[in-house]
Amino acid sequence: MASDRLVLKNMVFYGYHGAFAAEKELGQRFEVDVELHLDFKSAAAADDLELSVNYVEVYTLVKEIVEEREFNLLETLAETIAGEILSAYSVEEVVVRVRKPFPPSGGILDHVEVEISRKP
DSSP: OOOOEEEEEEEEEEEOOSSSHHHHHHOEEEEEEEEEEOOOHHHHHHTOGGGSOOHHHHHHHHHHHHHHOOOSOHHHHHHHHHHHHHHHSOOSEEEEEEEEESOSOSSOOSEEEEEEEEOO
16 A cells, blocks of 8 residues: 555534434534545656645545535445545545544533545
């Protein structure tokens, strides 16, 4: 596996995800990190975006998934993001972290986070 990584850190979106009706009705902020593992050597040598991954396209893909769809589980949201990135781009591994700040928990909780790692 390549040790090179492209990281999109703390993308923030407003979505309607959760197991409770109020979460789906009111919505809330979600934070997403995506790490793409791939070899940058050819892209860097040629200074050519076509040989790398366009992070604007990745951002747009993640934004569409988080803002346009609804999921009960953060796990499903993260899995969907990972799967669509793997389908669209030639990467060796994708790591996705999804955070829900101040989730309904019956107490004080900064955030809950799901992290998954997938390979093609």
